[in-house]
Amino acid sequence: MSIPGSWYLTLAALLFSIGVVGILVRRNVLIMFMCIELMLNAANLTLVTYARMLNDIGGQVLVFFVLVVAAAEVVVGLGVIVSIFRRAKSTTADDLHILKG
Amino acid sequence: MIHTAFLIPLLPLCGFVILLLFGRRLGDPVAGWVATALVAASFVVTLITFAGLVGLPSSERHFIQPWFTWISTPTFHSKIALLIDPLSIFMALFVTGVSALIHLYSIGYMKKDPEYHKFFVYMNLFVFSMLMLVLADNLLLCFLGWEGVGLCSYLLIAFWYGRDSAASAGKKAFIYNRIGDTGFLIAMFLIFEKLKTLNYLSIFSHVNQLSPGIVTAIVLLLFLAATGKSAQIPLFPWLPDAMEGPTPVSALIHAATMVTAGVYLMVRFSPLLHLTPDARWVIAVIGVVTAFVAATIACAQNDIKKILAYSTVSQLGYMFLAVGSGAYVAAMFLMIAHAFYKALLFLGAGSVIHGMGDAQDVKRMGGLRRFMPITYATFLVAWFGIAGIPPFVGFWAKGSVLVAAFEFSPILWVLGAITAILTAYYIGRGITLTFLGKSRWEGANGSDLGSNGFTPHESPRIMLIPLYVLSVCVILGGFINLPFHPSFVFLSHWFIPVLYPIHLGAVGVGGEWALSLGDVVLALTGVWLALHFWRVLSDRPALEPRFLQLGWYVDKFYDRAVANTGTELASQMSSKIEVATIDGAVNGVPELLGLLGGWLRKAQTGFVRSYALAIALGLFGLLIYIATRATL
Amino acid sequence: MIPALHSYGTVLHGMIFGLHGIVFGTTLPTLPDSVTFFIAAVIVLVGGIGVVVSRNPVHSALWLVACLFGIAVMFLLQDASFLAAVQIIVYAGAIVVLFLFVIMLLGVDRPESIGSDPLKAQRPLAILFGLGVLGGSLLLGFTAKWESGAKSQAGRAVGGSTNEVQKLGKAVFSIYLLPFEATAALLTIAVVGAVLLTMHANRTTENSKPYEDPKPYEDPVPDGYRSRQGLVANADEEVDLVDKELDVK
Numbered sequence: 001m002s003i004p005g006s007w008y009l010t011l012a013a014l015l016f017s018i019g020v021v022g023i024l025v026r027r028n029v030l031i032m033f034m035c036i037e038l039m040l041n042a043a044n045l046t047l048v049t050y051a052r053m054l055n056d057i058g059g060q061v062l063v064f065f066v067l068v069v070a071a072a073e074v075v076v077g078l079g080v081i082v083s084i085f086r087r088a089k090s091t092t093a094d095d096l097h098i099l100k101g
Numbered sequence: 102m103i104h105t106a107f108l109i110p111l112l113p114l115c116g117f118v119i120l121l122l123f124g125r126r127l128g129d130p131v132a133g134w135v136a137t138a139l140v141a142a143s144f145v146v147t148l149i150t151f152a153g154l155v156g157l158p159s160s161e162r163h164f165i166q167p168w169f170t171w172i173s174t175p176t177f178h179s180k181i182a183l184l185i186d187p188l189s190i191f192m193a194l195f196v197t198g199v200s201a202l203i204h205l206y207s208i209g210y211m212k213k214d215p216e217y218h219k220f221f222v223y224m225n226l227f228v229f230s231m232l233m234l235v236l237a238d239n240l241l242l243c244f245l246g247w248e249g250v251g252l253c254s255y256l257l258i259a260f261w262y263g264r265d266s267a268a269s270a271g272k273k274a275f276i277y278n279r280i281g282d283t284g285f286l287i288a289m290f291l292i293f294e295k296l297k298t299l300n301y302l303s304i305f306s307h308v309n310q311l312s313p314g315i316v317t318a319i320v321l322l323l324f325l326a327a328t329g330k331s332a333q334i335p336l337f338p339w340l341p342d343a344m345e346g347p348t349p350v351s352a353l354i355h356a357a358t359m360v361t362a363g364v365y366l367m368v369r370f371s372p373l374l375h376l377t378p379d380a381r382w383v384i385a386v387i388g389v390v391t392a393f394v395a396a397t398i399a400c401a402q403n404d405i406k407k408i409l410a411y412s413t414v415s416q417l418g419y420m421f422l423a424v425g426s427g428a429y430v431a432a433m434f435l436m437i438a439h440a441f442y443k444a445l446l447f448l449g450a451g452s453v454i455h456g457m458g459d460a461q462d463v464k465r466m467g468g469l470r471r472f473m474p475i476t477y478a479t480f481l482v483a484w485f486g487i488a489g490i491p492p493f494v495g496f497w498a499k500g501s502v503l504v505a506a507f508e509f510s511p512i513l514w515v516l517g518a519i520t521a522i523l524t525a526y527y528i529g530r531g532i533t534l535t536f537l538g539k540s541r542w543e544g545a546n547g548s549d550l551g552s553n554g555f556t557p558h559e560s561p562r563i564m565l566i567p568l569y570v571l572s573v574c575v576i577l578g579g580f581i582n583l584p585f586h587p588s589f590v591f592l593s594h595w596f597i598p599v600l601y602p603i604h605l606g607a608v609g610v611g612g613e614w615a616l617s618l619g620d621v622v623l624a625l626t627g628v629w630l631a632l633h634f635w636r637v638l639s640d641r642p643a644l645e646p647r648f649l650q651l652g653w654y655v656d657k658f659y660d661r662a663v664a665n666t667g668t669e670l671a672s673q674m675s676s677k678i679e680v681a682t683i684d685g686a687v688n689g690v691p692e693l694l695g696l697l698g699g700w701l702r703k704a705q706t707g708f709v710r711s712y713a714l715a716i717a718l719g720l721f722g723l724l725i726y727i728a729t730r731a732t733l
Numbered sequence: 734m735i736p737a738l739h740s741y742g743t744v745l746h747g748m749i750f751g752l753h754g755i756v757f758g759t760t761l762p763t764l765p766d767s768v769t770f771f772i773a774a775v776i777v778l779v780g781g782i783g784v785v786v787s788r789n790p791v792h793s794a795l796w797l798v799a800c801l802f803g804i805a806v807m808f809l810l811q812d813a814s815f816l817a818a819v820q821i822i823v824y825a826g827a828i829v830v831l832f833l834f835v836i837m838l839l840g841v842d843r844p845e846s847i848g849s850d851p852l853k854a855q856r857p858l859a860i861l862f863g864l865g866v867l868g869g870s871l872l873l874g875f876t877a878k879w880e881s882g883a884k885s886q887a888g889r890a891v892g893g894s895t896n897e898v899q900k901l902g903k904a905v906f907s908i909y910l911l912p913f914e915a916t917a918a919l920l921t922i923a924v925v926g927a928v929l930l931t932m933h934a935n936r937t938t939e940n941s942k943p944y945e946d947p948k949p950y951e952d953p954v955p956d957g958y959r960s961r962q963g964l965v966a967n968a969d970e971e972v973d974l975v976d977k978e979l980d981v982k
Contacts, residue, residue, distance in 0.1 A: 003762050003770050006879040008807060010871065011774050015781050015800075017867035020720075022785035023713050024859030028845060030836060031793050034784050037828070038797070041804050044820075051890045052811045053880050057904045058887030063816055064905065067823055068916045072923035074828050078835045079930035085839050093709045094851060101705025710855060717862040724869030728876050 008049040016042035029081055029091045033074070040070050106150045106166050106185050109193055110232040112143040116225035124218030133208035136221035140204050140228055144197035151190050159598050162187055165238050165302075172241075176297070184238035184301060188433075188599045192235035192365055195437050199357045199444055200228045202567040206448055207349040209563040210455060220260060220347065227253035231358055235365060240289050240299040243366075247285065247330070250359045251278045257354060258346040270342040277339040281329015288322035291315065305372040313377065320373050320380040324387075327363025331417045334391045338656050340414055344406040348451030351406060356413045356447050357440040364420045364436055368429045371600050375427075385425025385509060389516045392418030394653060396523035400530065401649035404461045405450050408531045411652075412487070413443055415520060419502050422517060428505030429600045430593045431498070434582050438498035441578050442486035445479055445571040446528070452476040452560040452568065453535060460542065463531055464639055468540040472557040477536045479568040484532050486575040488525035488624040494578030496624075500617050501584065507616060508608055518623055525627020533635040541639060584613065769810060777803030788844040794832045801825045812891050815898045 015038060022035030044063045051059025085091055116139035124132045154162045163186035172179040183189075204224060211220050230249025237243040259271025293299055295315060296307050308316070327333065332340035343355045354360070367374065367384065374381055392415045399411035416439045423432035454461055456473055470477045486493040489500065499521065507514040542557075559565075582592035608616065634641060651657065762770075780800025787793040801824045808817035836842050850856045888904050895903070905913050 003766055003810065004879075006874065007770065007774075008811070009874050009879060011777060011807070013867055013870035013874070015777060016870065017863045018778070018781040018785060020717055020866050021859050021863035022781075024710060024717060024862065025850065025856055026785065026847070027710070027850075028790060028841070030790050030832065030841070031784065031787075034793055034797050034832065037824075038781050038784060038800065041801065041824075045804055045807055048808055048811050048813050048816060050880075050882070051813070054882055054884045054886075055890050055892070056885050056887055057890045057900045058909075060813055060816055060890060060901055061887065061904050061909050063813075064819070064901070065909075065912060065916055067819060068920065071823060071828060072919050074831060075923050075927045076930070078831060079927040082835060082839065083930050091839060091841050096709070097707030099705070100707030101702030708852065710852065714855070714858055714862065717859075717866060721862055721865040721869050724866065724873055728869065728873040 005049050005053040008045060012042040012045040012049070015039075015045070027092050027094050029084075029093050032093060033077055033081070037070065037074075040066060104166065105146055106164070106183055106236075107168055108146045109143050109150065109197070110183075110229050110236060112139045112146065113225045113228040113232065115139060117222060117229055120218055120222045120225060124222055127218060129212065129214075129217040130208050132218040132221050133204070133211065136225050137201065137204035137208060139225065140197060141201040143228070143232070144194075144201045147190065147193045147197045150185060151194055154185070154187065154190055159187075159594070162598050177293070179239060179241050179299065181242060182238040183236040185236070186599050187595050188365075188369065189236050191433065191437075191595070193232055195440055196228070196231050196235060196358050199440050200224075200231075200353060202570055203349050203353040203357075203444065203448070206352075206451070206564050206567040207347075209561045210349050210451055211347065214347075216260075220257075223253050223256045223260070224350075224353070227257070227354060227359070231362070234362055238301060240292065240301070240304075244285060244289065247326075247362065248282070250354070250362065251275065251282070251330070254278070254343070254354050254359055257350040258343045260346055260350065264345065266342075267345040270339075270345040274339040274343050277336045278329045281326045281336055284322040284325025284329070288319050288326070291319055291322065301369065308372055308376065311373075316373050317377045317380045320370065320377050321383060323366055323370060324363075324380065324384055327366050327421075328387070329363075330366075331360050331363030331421070332414045333363070333418060333421060334387055334394065335655075337391060337395065337414050338652065338659065341407050341410040341652070344404070344410050348406065348447060348454060351410070352444045352447030352451065355410065356443040360413060360417060361420070361436045361440070364417065364424060364432055367421070367424045368432055368600065371429050374424070381425045381427065383425070385422050385506070385513055388418045388421025388423075388425055389506070389513045389520070390418070391415070392422060392520045393516050393523075396520045396527065398649050398652045399527040400523060401645040402527075403464050403645075403650075405453065405463050405466075405531055405535065406447075406461055408463070408527060409443065409446050409450060412446075412524065412528065413439075415524065416443065416487075419499065419517065419520070422506050422513060423502040426502075426505040426509035426513075428502065428509075430582070430596050431501040431505050433596065434592055435498040435502050437581075438486070438494040438575075438578055441494060441571055441574040442483045445483040445568065445575055446487070448564070448568055448571065449476050449480045449483060452564055455560050455564070456557045457542065463534040465542045466535045466540075467538045467542075467639065468536070469557055470536040473536075473559045475559060475565055475568065479572045480532055480536065482572045482575050484525075484528050484628075487528055488627055489521060489620050490624050490628070491621060492576070492579055494575050496617075496620065497579035497582060497584070500620050501582070503620060504608060504613055504616050507612075518619070521620065521623045522627045522630070525624045526630045529628050529631025530635050533631055534639060537636055538639060766810065769806065773803045773806035773810070775803075776800070777807070786847075788847055789842065790836050790845075791833065791842045794829055794836065797832070798825050798829050801829070812897060815901055 019035045019037075019039035019042060022038065023032050026032055026035065044066055047059040047063045047066070049059075051057060051063075081091060084096065088095060116136050119139075120127070120132055120136060127135060163184065165182050165184055167180050167182040169181055170178065171181045204221070207220065207224065211217055214220065227250060230246045230253055232246070234243055234246030234250060237246060255271045255275040258274050259268050261267045262271070289299060292304060295311055296304055298304060298307075311319075329336045340355060340360065344351050346355070374384075395411045395414035395418060399408050399415060402408045402411060416435070420432045420435050420439070423429070423435060452473065453466070453469065453476060456469075456476070457466065460466070482493070486495040489495045491497075503514060503517055503521070506517050583589035634644060648654070777800050780796045780798075780803055783796030784793045784800065787796060801820060805817040805820040805825075808814070808820060887908060888900060890897075890900065893900070
């Protein structure tokens, strides 16, 4: 008998919540970005778990796509961060608040 | 031949579109020629269609020519379709014919007007609308044409909108017509409510499903519309003011064609009129009273066009008298006769106004016979036509109306007969003051040739051609319906398939001869009176009481009763109600939004992490929502 | 598997399996599986927390690597060996390296103070909402008995004669062909976008000032409005002139 799916899902939920808290408390955009990766990985874990539980290869395919999208996102996101850093000389999210209402 | 009938309204519509797009570039006089050519072509197509109908046995003389579906709902269908039958083709024939002549005339009359092409744009649109009105196969399409001619009437009355009086005359005509249109709309609603159709033929074939009260209501509501469009009591004061428009407009719209739309509507609904003697009494009485009142007013007017305008109202009253008496053929006969001589009178008046340098006051004319002999001659023809002197068309037409009125009610006949004297008299007065006696315009100085003023001149040939044609029509028009022998009453035969003639114990051949003789005597009396009173003197205050000059104070009454009350109400509304409610609401909404926005903008901190916080909250809420849904 | 308690040598074994039984209930997974799971889970969670609490971004990135390895083990445990390999190669090998590269490039590899938050309510609210999201997800799991949805819609994930890579490949190149092509386009766009971003940055660095808060916006309307009105008036005159010319003609 293999590990029940509920444990993987619980682990994924924990990891996701860590990612959420990380995004909310950290001010460095790079670390916020890493927290997003944490959340994506939690989602991936859920997908793989369900692929096994429902015996459906679609879950794994979706993880495959998420990996691709994550790669693209990181490329563009880091490009943006570099671009912002060149103007603002800072990677602190709170420094960028000129769109205040 | 019949299937080209859709070209009849389409050609003027083409003219309208062409002139609308390229009119300014075509300019004076090409734009006028284009418009005239298209209307004339429409007349030719009408003639062909007419010939096609004539070739058929009388029972088969009606066609519906569908064009396309206009409105399609589960409960209501309306097509753009033409109904070609003796009545509609007769109307189309004289509408296109008279229109073509008046277009031709306008080329000369409107020369050098700064908005030359615009005039023809409106005129073509008018002809199109009028043809839709008469050719429509259902009430809704007819209403479209009805409103279309109303719009064109407004635009053309206010054509010289720079003049304050023209602008307000346009508005006046529009508003009076709207009052009548309410009647049209309610009548349509009523018919649709009861019969679920607006198609003429379906209405007439199911007319027996209607209770007598409903029929009377429908007819009276339609008659209300007719009083607006055809300037009958109580909605007639707009027509005299409509003379502010260019004279060809007065001739075409406010004498020959549009104002007869009301009569056409009544005649079209003769199957319903047939069932309701009560409503026909109302129509006949209003008709004859209008005829009389307008004739008395015409006796005291000094503006040549005003005389003709009141004359038109009076003649339309005659037509309604005929309709009310059940003599639909007589009404149609008088309509076409009136179209001929009134158009002739107006075009003649236009010629005079043109020759006199835009003067319209007959008291300042006189002796024009020598300067404009052709106009004078055609005026005389028209006078004899309208007065009813044989063999001119008016004699036959008015004669048949009066015979019908006598058969319907001798009292109405008496009023009609008095009006006949007045008709001969007031037109004669106008002609005498204009063409006979001494020249009275400024600069005439007693000598007939204006020494330091100007010399009146005859109009150019392009304006005279329509006068010739119409004169011939006035002289010979009567032959379309001669009462001597059954084989001569072509018009009556023609209308047999569509009209329901009502015979009320005919007066007999002897009676008809007697009445006709009486008509001649009345006409000659009027002519003699006019010559007698006005040949030498041009100022007879006793014959022009202020009461009549001001048109029985109807305008004043409406001003006091309606306009002043309305103005007072509106000013109260604007000063009290509007400030409190509408302005309050209008200003309140943005203020509220501003307040709300000021409050909400505080949520926009500019910190990405605050927004992330909001997203997390949303995620939390979403999870809870889905979780609870999963248990339920 | 009921642990035998007779021999002393098997006591440790029995204790582990006893704990195992308490945790997993009566149907027990195999011991190697559960041990692997717990070790990997600890790595994942410690790695994740490490990312969040490290003061130095470089340390965060390294903790992220640990976390990603843990996840890869989880994939392996669930018969997704191909994905586990991709996870390590792409995530740990490429993405994290990219992170580190950017950190070094920007020169922000210094510890930063995380003692207090300038937005006062941010930290407690963050923890509250984090717990809320955790609770919400678990509640959702419990209410749905951890499992919902139809089975084997896109093809089986385990069993059958083909191996896992074959199954994945078949699915990707048959029913998921269109999304697969779309990802190709996405990657191309991302690459072009990244190039464009840096090019733009290069061009603007020469004459762009360091970023600073802009001055309050000054409304330029009054002057502009006046000049525009002047323009309109002139245009009207011109139109009039043209009209007159036309009239003359």
